[in-house]
Amino acid sequence: MEVVIAPADELARLAADAVEGLLRADPETVLGLATGSSPLAVYDELARRHKDGLSFARARAFMLDEYVGLSADHPERYRNVIEKEIASRVDLAPGAVQGPDGLAEDLPAACAAYEQAIADAGGVDLQILGIGTDGHIAFNEPGSSLASRTRIKTLTKQTREDNARFFGGSVEQVPRHCLTQGLATIMSARHLVLLATGRAKAEAVHQLVEGPVSAMWPATIMQLHPHATVLVDDAAASRLQLGDYYRQTYADKPAWQGL
Numbered sequence: 001m002e003v004v005i006a007p008a009d010e011l012a013r014l015a016a017d018a019v020e021g022l023l024r025a026d027p028e029t030v031l032g033l034a035t036g037s038s039p040l041a042v043y044d045e046l047a048r049r050h051k052d053g054l055s056f057a058r059a060r061a062f063m064l065d066e067y068v069g070l071s072a073d074h075p076e077r078y079r080n081v082i083e084k085e086i087a088s089r090v091d092l093a094p095g096a097v098q099g100p101d102g103l104a105e106d107l108p109a110a111c112a113a114y115e116q117a118i119a120d121a122g123g124v125d126l127q128i129l130g131i132g133t134d135g136h137i138a139f140n141e142p143g144s145s146l147a148s149r150t151r152i153k154t155l156t157k158q159t160r161e162d163n164a165r166f167f168g169g170s171v172e173q174v175p176r177h178c179l180t181q182g183l184a185t186i187m188s189a190r191h192l193v194l195l196a197t198g199r200a201k202a203e204a205v206h207q208l209v210e211g212p213v214s215a216m217w218p219a220t221i222m223q224l225h226p227h228a229t230v231l232v233d234d235a236a237a238s239r240l241q242l243g244d245y246y247r248q249t250y251a252d253k254p255a256w257q258g259l
């Protein structure tokens with residue numbers, strides 16, 4: 001696991017560099033897109049690079065998760081969020097972005113179909129991730145099976161409170177259920193790039209990088225991934241025991257070596 005501690009704008013550039021490197025090497029790259037505020041600066045950077053000529057025309061993308069039951073035109077439906085924040089700002093082809101269908105009548109069947117779609121695409125090359133204050137990735141809440149695949153989950157009180165800001169500050173408006181890629185689904189991606197900024201993420205980041213692997217902090221499963229990158233600012237890094245070591249390692253990183 002590589003930990004980079006740097007200002008937020010530099011983190012966004014690093015993540016965008018990794019995406020751009022893949023797209024230039026293979027225009028048919030399969031990206032994994034996350035919602036939440038953490039990846040927004042990366043999407044801004046990718047949109048800027050698209051204006052400078054970076055093409056997503058042959059790429060495909062899979063979303064991490066989706067609320068259950070939000071209407072098709074609800075602005076917080078993750079499909080709509082991803083469309084607004086990244087898909088509409090680059091030249092991803094119509095239909096190139098897929099997500100779990102939170103409006104399906106048969107939710108377990110929709111989850112199985114989503115797993116199959118990811119597999120049929122050859123898997124995700126680079127998965128962008130944020131982290132919840134309770135250590136969730138996608139919507140894999142504490143207690144999630146470390147071997148889980150896409151399924152329905154119940155959101156914790158903490159997550160619904162954290163996400164109420166997207167629903168006019170009303171926790172009651174935040175759906176109680178979601179469909180989410182499982183931890184094993186996420187672990188199947190070939191490169192995981194997690195971004196976290198701000199003090200509210202400091203404990204989750206400490207557990208993710210330095211805690212014991214445990215379903216209580218679902219993101220800790222990333223310690224078992226052969227290519228995981230954790231991009232954090234000073235505030236999110238503030239509880240890391242080995243912060244000085246990660247800073248030194250990044251300062252000494254050879255210029256030719258990407259993420």
Ligand SMILES: N[C@@H]1[C@@H](O)[C@H](O)[C@@H](COP(=O)(O)O)O[C@@H]1O
Pocket residue numbers: 034035036037038039064065129130131132133137138139159163
């Ligand atoms: N399902 C999303 C996650 O994918 C996201 O990583 C996390 C953190 O969100 P933020 O980046 O806004 O802090 O919470 C949400 O609930």
